[in-house]
Amino acid sequence: MTKKNKELTEEQRENLLTTLKTRFEKNMNRHDGLEWGKVQAKLEGNMEKLWSLNEMEETGGEPDVVRYDETMDEYIFYDCSAESPKGRRSVCFDREALESRKKHKPENNAIDMATAMGIELLTEEQYRELQKLGSFDTKTSSWVQTPGPIRKLGGALFCDRRYDTVFVYHNGADSYYGARGFRGSLKV
Template sequence: MDSNSSIKKELTSAAQQTVLRTLKTRFEKNSNRHKGLEWDKVQAKLEAAPEKLWSLDQMENTGGEPDVVGYDPQTDAYIFYDCSPETPKGRRSTCYDREALESRKEFKPKDNAIDRAAAMGISILTEAQYRALQEFGEFDLKTSSWIQTPDPIRKLGGALFCDRRYTTVFVYHNGASSYYAARGFRGMLSV
């Protein structure tokens, strides 16, 4: 049994209501992110999936400001991304994955993006998802975010991250074991 499976992934009724209120307020304030979608339908899905609500609470508590950015009719799922202006504060200073963390001989960060996302019940954004997020505004003007890295790059020791500078979204590479105070990760959750 790994440590992630022993975590109770439920919220109290009061905590659920708090998260739902926060999400509803953000949903109503940022209608450009989810044109044509109705909060009542989103809320019904969330109430039927308490473990997903727990994950959204984790996103919120680490500074992600999750919001609905789409709906997938094939899976009948609402898509949430972290929509904080900068990469979430509570998820910065992480290297890319466990292998990268274990490869560091000294000055190890406390965590890695892939395992932390999995523990939260989310996945980190792909490059396409990161670019789609940028269609809703300007994100990561001062920070950067790890993105899912293709296996051939990862096998060579690298990892990818993105940011927005000069009105352009850039994709960069770095050693997967690197970490910076201004680099974290953004998550995605389907409900």
């Protein structure tokens, strides 16, 4: 994921657009009233965002359009995989947390990975919005953006869905688990 070249080949672009279109058409409940042709036109006009969507896809996020912001003229994509993306699990929250670990450091952290991908971690509000579209993270959990005062005290927030309810929890930012990753958002 630390690719320096943020460009896709024509074949990669075509494959990604086909995947995104298929997912869009199979999940119209996520974006009722939106048209794929308009989404595709926006994507084709912004290759860097298309590259970010490819990163989301390659790490198992299954990105899909969840909303259109009329004021900003932007389509909002979220990771819509049933569970936290496989390629983004077993990471602590941020670089500070990673560097604070003395033993058994994970390979990476959620904030740096998201930044490298050109996406943002979901906020708690966005996570709850996603959960209205289906049941996500019923076996996993996902780091979410954490308020500064909590992070300053060493904590970080994560969410999941259990008992048909969305829960927000806290943990030390330096913790990491095989079933915890992060979900991202991207505006195009």
